[in-house]
Amino acid sequence: MTAPLDVSGSAAEAQPESVLAGAGKAIQGRSLTRIAWMRLRRDKIALTGGIVVVLLILVAVFASPIIAVFGHPPLEFHQDQIDQSTLLPKGAFGGMSGEYLLGVEPINGRDIFSRIVAGAWISLLIGFLATMLSVLIGTTLGVIAGYFGGWVDLVIGRLMDVFLAFPLLVFAIALAGVVPDKGFGLEGNGLRIAMMIFIIGFFSWPSIGRIVRGQTLSLREREFVDASRSLGARNGYILFREILPNLMAPILVYATLLIPTNILFEAALSFLGVGVNPPTPTWGGMLSEAVRFYTLPHFVLFPGLAIFVTVLAFNLFGDGLRDAFDPRAH
Amino acid sequence: MFTYIIKRVIGAFAMLIVISMVTFGIFYVVPQWAGASPEAMASRYVGRAATPETVHLVAERLGFNDPVVVQYGRFVKGLVAGAEYDYGAGVEQCPAPCFGYSFISGQPVWPDLLDRMPVTFSLAIGAAVLWVVGGVCVGVISALRRGSFFDRLSMGTALAGVSLPIFFTGMLSLVVFSYGLGWTPPGGAWTDISVNPAQWAYNLLLPWITLAFLFAATYARLTRAGMLETMGEDYIRTARAKGLHEREVVVKHGLRAALTPILTLFGIDFGLLIGGAILTETTYTLPGLGQFAILAIRNQDMPQVMGVVLVAAMFVVVASLVVDLLYAVVDPRVRLS
Numbered sequence: 200m201t202a203p204l205d206v207s208g209s210a211a212e213a214q215p216e217s218v219l220a221g222a223g224k225a226i227q228g229r230s231l232t233r234i235a236w237m238r239l240r241r242d243k244i245a246l247t248g249g250i251v252v253v254l255l256i257l258v259a260v261f262a263s264p265i266i267a268v269f270g271h272p273p274l275e276f277h278q279d280q281i282d283q284s285t286l287l288p289k290g291a292f293g294g295m296s297g298e299y300l301l302g303v304e305p306i307n308g309r310d311i312f313s314r315i316v317a318g319a320w321i322s323l324l325i326g327f328l329a330t331m332l333s334v335l336i337g338t339t340l341g342v343i344a345g346y347f348g349g350w351v352d353l354v355i356g357r358l359m360d361v362f363l364a365f366p367l368l369v370f371a372i373a374l375a376g377v378v379p380d381k382g383f384g385l386e387g388n389g390l391r392i393a394m395m396i397f398i399i400g401f402f403s404w405p406s407i408g409r410i411v412r413g414q415t416l417s418l419r420e421r422e423f424v425d426a427s428r429s430l431g432a433r434n435g436y437i438l439f440r441e442i443l444p445n446l447m448a449p450i451l452v453y454a455t456l457l458i459p460t461n462i463l464f465e466a467a468l469s470f471l472g473v474g475v476n477p478p479t480p481t482w483g484g485m486l487s488e489a490v491r492f493y494t495l496p497h498f499v500l501f502p503g504l505a506i507f508v509t510v511l512a513f514n515l516f517g518d519g520l521r522d523a524f525d526p527r528a529h
Numbered sequence: 530m531f532t533y534i535i536k537r538v539i540g541a542f543a544m545l546i547v548i549s550m551v552t553f554g555i556f557y558v559v560p561q562w563a564g565a566s567p568e569a570m571a572s573r574y575v576g577r578a579a580t581p582e583t584v585h586l587v588a589e590r591l592g593f594n595d596p597v598v599v600q601y602g603r604f605v606k607g608l609v610a611g612a613e614y615d616y617g618a619g620v621e622q623c624p625a626p627c628f629g630y631s632f633i634s635g636q637p638v639w640p641d642l643l644d645r646m647p648v649t650f651s652l653a654i655g656a657a658v659l660w661v662v663g664g665v666c667v668g669v670i671s672a673l674r675r676g677s678f679f680d681r682l683s684m685g686t687a688l689a690g691v692s693l694p695i696f697f698t699g700m701l702s703l704v705v706f707s708y709g710l711g712w713t714p715p716g717g718a719w720t721d722i723s724v725n726p727a728q729w730a731y732n733l734l735l736p737w738i739t740l741a742f743l744f745a746a747t748y749a750r751l752t753r754a755g756m757l758e759t760m761g762e763d764y765i766r767t768a769r770a771k772g773l774h775e776r777e778v779v780v781k782h783g784l785r786a787a788l789t790p791i792l793t794l795f796g797i798d799f800g801l802l803i804g805g806a807i808l809t810e811t812t813y814t815l816p817g818l819g820q821f822a823i824l825a826i827r828n829q830d831m832p833q834v835m836g837v838v839l840v841a842a843m844f845v846v847v848a849s850l851v852v853d854l855l856y857a858v859v860d861p862r863v864r865l866s
Contacts, residue, residue, distance in 0.1 A: 258685055340654055363797050369841040372822055373555050373834055409740025429576035463694055469806055471694050471823055486696060490812070511692040518688075 229434070231448065231524070238523040242264020251512035266482045272314035273480050274472065277303055288408040292393070301501045305492050314480035315505050321481050321508065325395050332400025333461075333464075334454050337407030338446070343413025346438060352412075359405035368467060371398045375473035388475050395468060395475075399461050410453055413448055418442050455517035456505040459510040466506050482506050541850040548842040555606050556835050558597060608839075628839070630833035637838025638836040641821070646840070648719060648817030650734055651729070653806045653844075660741035661795065666743070669784060672760065681757060683749060690746030695805055699739045699812035706735060713803055716813045740809045744798060748791060755787030762786075789860050797850035799845045 239245055258265060265272065281288060288303050298529065301312040344355035427441050466472035469483030477484055485502035492498050588594060606612065607627040628638035671680040708714045713735045718810065720728040759765065760783050768778045805821030818837050825833035
């Protein structure tokens, strides 16, 4: 036990400089969130990641005005930009110009810039919603397993093992194959997006679940939980008012790190042709069309870079967030 | 040790049962939930030009009107003991493991799967060896030379590696090394190892590196963290104090302890590995299970898709079992418990 700091004038000379700087002012308690925010503000790399994420979300939300100003409608054909004998773009560098910022696609001449901007929302939407679903399942089952222990823990633990060992992509491909065009009150791409959110979210909850379970195990034994219980609090109160608020930081961190994984997953499904149906533009779908045109590096490069930048930004921000909440974790 | 092995084998067996249930659920139950009638299910098995009477007959023969449990029992029996299809004109034998017949070619699915397996397994196993060895080596060197240029470079590359989609790196490497520089063969090149091992390795080199790169990054990061932690332990100082060679301290005392979490991750990553192999095959147009699955989905050839899913899942289960047993070799605590 350490005695509380004495910052009256006489003792100030014996204090380290950092305390001296604050001498005279009353010492304020800082919440964990506040400390984390202060650490995060100093982390330039994480902040850059965060800013890129915000920009990407803005691009996804304001896709139509951006396309209206800088490009052409993403589904519009521009045969005049295509050399009809080779079916390749006429201009140099894949037809890049002031009018077509990132060039045009071979054969039909669609504007690559517009298609990338228009494809952003699908990646981000599926990334976010699938993560929310897995956080929901993972937190619920993780807290229950960690808090109640015993056979409940055993059953949920086994369930997590089973899910972790599943060849996820293979099952996702299979499910995508059997889902009809209509069903569950949805149709077309709406159904496919809903299905991808469900598949990705439903299979990636164990990673969150494990972390939540471990944290709950240690929180359960803490004094404030004992105190609450001795005052007669019921399990529901302890779970929601005592344990869950303390789990928010790790959940936030690992959710941020799960989003890029899920974005990559969506891109993979679209790349394999079992995601959103063409001609709706998706980054993975654009890459799969580019497979046949190795002579056109720009066709491969830009959608790939879009995925890379998005995923990297989320990863950098998530890493920074983790370091901010728990510097020892790294 | 013996109880440990028995436990793991039983666990793997239970896992296989769960997988068979999920697969069955995906292919037989989900379509019915989504509103497909037994006739609609059967029509997927007879082709598009069938009369309603034939469809009804097939639905009856394949048992789509039976309760789900009965259908599941028949499905498992076909896998374990083989099945008989009564086509009215005659009885057709489908020897175990019976995955049914392709809608398109009418051929049994299993021999086709057997044909494709060497490609996927060569790709997966080669990449796994490459990424574990590569990742662990880079991680160890990074940890030992913490803060050096090599450390920062490799950790930066590792972060980029985690963020790159495998099909993008695959396509870029094809553009650069095959079509640009001409060092490696173009996509689609495949030689069986029994025909020419050197050609086999040469053809697979680029896919191996592509697939391994993604995973090696994670393993390098994990090894580095583990090594940094272990090398600070007291027993490492003891090992140095008693005059062991530095190499022996690092490999025998440091790495061995840092290897346990790597092995755990390796056991989990087989599921991802098969997925990665499918993406890599599609990128390089290799004639493996992944390409087979994609083609089957395009043709809506359900027995083929189901066969791939089951084989991939079984591979994951068996591979995890092998890793669990390796675990006991590396970590004595596991053996004794």
